[in-house]
Amino acid sequence: MDIEQHKIPQATAKRLPLYYRFINNLHSQGKLRVSSKELSEAVKVDSATIRRDFSYFGALGKKGYGYNVEYLLSFFRKTLDQDEITKVALIGVGNLGTAFLHYNFMKNNNTKIEYAFDSNPEKVGTEIGGVPVKHIDKLEDIVKGDITAAILTVPSAAAQGITDRLVHSGVSGILNFTPARITVPEHIRVHHIDLSIELQALVYFLKHYPLEAGEE
Ligand code: ATP
Secondary structure (H helix, E strand, O other), X not given: OOHHHHHOOHHHHHHHHHHHHHHHHHHHOOOOEEOHHHHHHHHOOOHHHHHHHHHOOOOOEEOOOEEEHHHHHHHHHHHXXXXXXXXXXXXXXXXXXXXXXXXXXXHOOOEEEEEEEEOOOOOOOOEEOXXXXXXXXXXXXXXXXXXXXXXXXXXXXXHHHHHHHHHHOOOOEEEEOOOOOOOOOOOOEEEEOXXXXXXXHHHHHHHHOOOOOOOO
8 A cells, every 4th residue: 555545544445445446347348537426326425425535635536527537547556556466375275265266356356365275185286266275284385475365264273273374474464264263463464254143143133123114
């Protein structure tokens, strides 16, 4: 990310990928400009907020003309570091891990799973979704200095041990899909996604807080 982004409020920064995705679609459709009203309807953010967000990036829009798509796209690419691919490793090629290896993360953002790791000799040496599966013993050798983030899809019991090794290998962020609460040093960012808890929460909300028709 750019140094100037220190001035951008976090709420605005969080909306950047949303804007980027939409502008990218417009660009591939050959559109040259977009109004804040059009943008607002597509990304479901009110146009005053969009104008305020964009004002942090300098005067990007012109009255009666809207925003120049090409300019916006290159601006967002630069700001979101979209010209640079972020390399990711996946640990644990089970059912969930295999699904992620088949998923095209490059479609919407510039992240790429470069390597997968597993301890099962039947899986080591294979290639899934174009990603080579390496033996977990090789983790440090391969990850060191080259991989920014890791996706953790091993069984819970293995999570902390693998995490320590990832931290030791210089990974800065971990997307933890195991139910285990892992401990990391302060400078490492962990995002925890427990799919069964999310599903349980959804079902609970459906039961106890049903949405009224027309409610957002
Ligand atoms: P599967 O049906 O392939 O076993 P699963 O998702 O039910 O899938 P899990 O037991 O959750 O299987 O394990 C996920 C993957 O993590 C498996 O491929 C397993 O070989 C791998 N794994 C288990 N322990 C380790 C470890 N210590 N290091 C690396 N990989 C491991």
